[in-house]
Amino acid sequence: MTYTDNLSRGKQLLQRCSLSIALSESLRVDKLIQGATSTRTLFYSVLYSRTPCFQLDSSQQFRNFAIKLVGDVWSSIILVLDEMVSDNDNTGDTCMQLRAGEWMTAGQFADKAGVTIRTVRFYDKVGLLTPSHRTESGHRYYSKQDLARLQQILTLKYIGLTIDEISRIIHKDGLNVDLKESLRVQSTIIGQKMEHLRLVQKTVKETLSLLESLENEEEDKPSSAGDRESSPAWELFASIIRVVNQEYENAFNLQTRIHLHDEFSINPYKWHQWLFDRIVIPERSKILELGCGDGALWERNADRIPADWDVILTDLSEGMLHDAKDRLRHSVPADRFRFTPADARSIPFPDASFDAVFANHMLYHVSERHQSLKEIRRVLKPGGVLFASTMGMNHMKEVKGLLSAINPGYDTGRQDFACEFGLENGEDQLDAAGFGNIRLQRYEDALQVTDAKPLIAYIRTTPGGRENLTDTRLAKLAFMLNEAISAEGAVHITKEVGLFIAIRK
Incomplete structure (x- = not known):
């Protein structure tokens, strides 16, 4: 081939590859020629320079550079380009994608x-x-x-x-x-970390509140080292360490509360059975539970779950999910449920995925609740149903009275969960989020507690209990409860719970 043919063929191959050649201002054309020890080195020095690009045919500088090259240089370049084009059909596509910005x-x-x-x-x-x-x-x-x-x-x-x-x-x-799903997964993980930080902060605040309460109550009362070591304040310091290291709560506190209701509820129609009977949905339904806890609803109704239901159980806490899996493996086949961590504020499932969503006593725990309700509506199919149980303002009101009796400084007017999403205000929140045909069904029940220990254990799991129960106050509480049980036969505790059923418009 002649010099002109070589030059033409080289340009055609370069244009076929749609390559943009980068020339550095600091590496002039003459320096590139002088520094090239071989034609291959020269070619790749020009081809893979990482500085701003210009197109071949628009650069007088490159044309001058090409003219200086002898025929055998272009022949070598042609061999390289022919090899690249013939041996790797993807090269042209690669270059086209580079040029297109893909x-x-x-x-x-x-x-x-x-x-x-x-x-x-x-x-x-x-x-x-x-x-x-x-x-x-x-x-x-x-x-x-x-x-x-x-x-x-x-x-x-x-x-x-x-x-x-x-x-x-x-x-x-x-x-x-689906990039939206990826972002939702990330949001769930971030939510878990935020929940972890919230738990650490809550435990630190409770410890601080208890220490301040002790200072105010026993300011002039000397205490021995032994007294200080036995104080629940020290146990709370240990709990801070456990929360930081373990990161997520497990189901222990939840099970402690459920145990009290199991033992002393007066309604023989038990809560989980009553709740399951309210679930009226089509066959072959796909169901999502948010905040499944330890899976008690499903474990206690294991023999009643329709075989054609597709159920996904979620919780923000991986500790809770672990406990739910462990509990359910004894009562249902291993593949009966799917488990995944999820933040109700960013549910990691596509739009219109579910026929029903369950939120059993969990919405009052969620910050940004309006966002959570919007997410629930998003993942429900049109006509899908939300089942959301909660409590009323008078639920367990006697516990506040007991805490006030052992600590006159206890704030009985402090905001509780029912203020967030309760029987009194839940309908308005559901309506604002776009749900319709909202119904509230109340579950009638109360507690008649005949043993002080389970009630004390329950109170210790509550924020008010953790903040106020010093050793002295625990002893006083136990004495009061035992006296009441001896005199009356039982301690009466009010229950006020129910279920919202709402339809996605």
Whole structure:
């Protein structure tokens, strides 16, 4: 081939690949020629320079550069390009995608994300962020999907997860073609971390409140080291450590409360049976429970669950989910339920996925409740049903009276869960969130407590109990309860609970 033929053929191959050639201002054309020890080195020095690009035919500088090359140089370039084009049909597609902006070099990708190239390479090395395309020479090319993956990695890293934890989430999450679902998964994880921090903060506040109460009550009363060591304040310090290390609550407190109701409720039509009987939904329904706790609703109705129900149980606490799995494995087949952590404020499922959503005594725990109700409405199919149980303002009101009796400084007017989402205000919140045909069914019951210990254990799991029960007050409470039981035969406790049933419009 002549020199002119070589030049023409070289340009055709370059244009076929749709390559943009980058020339650095600091590396002039003459220096590139002088520094090239071989035609291959010269070609790749020009081809893979990472500085701003211009198109071949628009640059007088490159045309001058090409004219200086002898025929054998272009012949070598042609051989390289022919090899690239013939041996790897994807090369042309790669270059076209680069030119169209669909793929980015490692440098462009790092600039777009606001991180260093070193960071991008590190995540590739540890298997978190594999580039969409890698050339035989080792060059990385990234896509917009890779940018979404990097965002997920950086978000999970920001909230304190380790590389191993992020890796498990990333590989479990898969490709996440639906970016909304990926973001919902991330929101759930962030919610879990926020819940953990909330639990730590709550325990610290309770310890502080108890210490301040002790100072006010026994300011002039000397106490021995032994007294101080036996104070519940020290137990609360230990509980701070447990909360920090274990991260998530398990079902112990919940089971303590349920035990009191199991033992001393006067209605023989038990709560979980009554609640299950209210569930009227079509056959082959897909069901989501938010805040499933220890799975008591399902364990106590295991022989009544229709075989064609598809049930997914969720909770923000992984400790709760673990306890639910452990409890249910003794009463139902292992594959009967699916379990996944979920934040009710960002439910990790697509729109219109479920025929029914259960929220059993949990909505009053949720901050940003309007957002949670919007999410519940989103994942329900049109005509789908929300079942949301809760309590009223008078529920367990005698417990406040007992705390006030042992500590005159106790604030009986403090806000409780029923103020958040209760029998008195739940309908308005559901209506505001877009639900219709809202009905409230009340469950009539009360407690007749004939043993002081389960009631004391219950009170100790409540915020008011944890903040107020010093050793002295515990002894006083036990004395009061035992005296009342001896005199009256039982301590009466009011119950006020019910179920909202609402339809997604």
